[in-house]
Amino acid sequence: MREAYAAHSGELYGFAMRSLGDSGLAEEAVQETFVRAWRAGDRFDPQIGSLRTWLFAILRNVVIDLGRARAARPGVAEGGIEPSVEPLEEALLAWQVEEAMRRIGEDHRRVLFETHYRGRPYAEVAAELGVPEGTVKSRVYYGLRALRVVLEEMGYEG
Amino acid sequence: MKAERCREWRLSLGAYALGNLPAEERAGLEAHLNGCPDCRAEAESLGAVAQLLPLADPDRFSHPAPQPSPELGKRIAATIGGERRVGRRRRRWQFGLALSGAAAAAAAVLAIVVPPGGGGGNPEQRVAFASLPAGIKIDATLEPHAYGTQIRMYVSGIRSGTLCRGSGPRRHLSLPLGRRLHRSAELGARPLPHQGDRRSRRQPNLRRPRP
Numbered sequence: 001m002r003e004a005y006a007a008h009s010g011e012l013y014g015f016a017m018r019s020l021g022d023s024g025l026a027e028e029a030v031q032e033t034f035v036r037a038w039r040a041g042d043r044f045d046p047q048i049g050s051l052r053t054w055l056f057a058i059l060r061n062v063v064i065d066l067g068r069a070r071a072a073r074p075g076v077a078e079g080g081i082e083p084s085v086e087p088l089e090e091a092l093l094a095w096q097v098e099e100a101m102r103r104i105g106e107d108h109r110r111v112l113f114e115t116h117y118r119g120r121p122y123a124e125v126a127a128e129l130g131v132p133e134g135t136v137k138s139r140v141y142y143g144l145r146a147l148r149v150v151l152e153e154m155g156y157e158g
Numbered sequence: 159m160k161a162e163r164c165r166e167w168r169l170s171l172g173a174y175a176l177g178n179l180p181a182e183e184r185a186g187l188e189a190h191l192n193g194c195p196d197c198r199a200e201a202e203s204l205g206a207v208a209q210l211l212p213l214a215d216p217d218r219f220s221h222p223a224p225q226p227s228p229e230l231g232k233r234i235a236a237t238i239g240g241e242r243r244v245g246r247r248r249r250r251w252q253f254g255l256a257l258s259g260a261a262a263a264a265a266a267v268l269a270i271v272v273p274p275g276g277g278g279g280n281p282e283q284r285v286a287f288a289s290l291p292a293g294i295k296i297d298a299t300l301e302p303h304a305y306g307t308q309i310r311m312y313v314s315g316i317r318s319g320t321l322c323r324g325s326g327p328r329r330h331l332s333l334p335l336g337r338r339l340h341r342s343a344e345l346g347a348r349p350l351p352h353q354g355d356r357r358s359r360r361q362p363n364l365r366r367p368r369p
Contacts, residue, residue, distance in 0.1 A: 141172030
């Protein structure tokens with residue numbers, strides 16, 4: 001369990017933070033995830049999937065539970081409306097893409113950020129970076145390839 | 159030789175996937191893609207990655223990933239250590255609940271102590287618990303209403319399938335805790351929440367709650 005914590009707690013916390021938006025709740029979610037994993041340890045089968053995938057599946061349920069608890073708390077007798085599961089799937093994908101963006105090289109991230117997220121022309125970005133425009137173009141290509149590799153490592157299947 | 163020719167086109171595939179290729183370059187590339195299955199497959203694969211980019215928030219990935227506090231690992235180890243001890247004690251609590259042959263559920267008996275004179279102008283009162291199994295945390299409040307007293311409990315640390323029974327001085331309630339971590343129940347005019355719950359009907363009677 002100690003090894004599992006060392007290997008996966010950062011990522012689990014990152015996603016919990018991304019979907020719960022509160023560091024205290026996110027830590028509670030990570031704690032609950034490891035406690036549930038410990039209790040159900042005999043049900044983990046490495047033949048079915050990785051430990052990481054299993055922990056994320058548990059965390060996903062914990063986040064749903066915490067979301068419901070939070071939705072129910074401020075209301076009165078009737079309780080809150082249960083949050084739909086769909087935004088959580090989207091949050092998981094969004095978090096994966098953000099995490100993948102963090103893991104690719106700075107050069108690649110930079111050109112993707114400038115050209116795609118800020119929508120700047122390639123020539124302008126090239127001038128700012130002091131490189132030929134063709135270099136920006138090839139960095140965009142290699143950047144997308146790097147993203148694909150990282151996403152696949154994280155379990156994304158095209 | 160073919161690979162050499164593809165290389166030039168390949169470098170444009172990123173801009174193509176993101177829709178940033180000028181029209182004339184795009185026309186040339188698409189002509190190549192029509193005749194080159196390898197490059198076409200690469201273009202489709204990068205196109206799928208490009209479609210994910212709008213999901214990401216650049217403000218988030220521009221900053222380092224948030225990290226949990228260094229104490230979290232120790233807290234988890236302490237909780238699990240506490241459960242190990244409870245696991246030994248739990249055997250004494252088990253009533254042979256054989257739930258579909260799976261792991262038997264443990265029953266936690268929670269005695270809820272309602273402070274005397276509840277309600278006197280105080281809109282909400284916190285509930286104290288006389289005894290709680292290790293690892294279980296309950297945040298509970300009582301609110302007086304015209305129809306009775308509402309008790310809101312936020313319970314964490316209970317494993318799925320556990321049946322909890324609480325008792326007050328005048329009434330007691332049973333609430334099966336399923337996959338959710340919380341359940342709010344009301345003491346008063348409403349029917350107890352476990353009535354009509356198919357699963358709880360199959361539960362054997364548990365030992366009487368402590369007075």
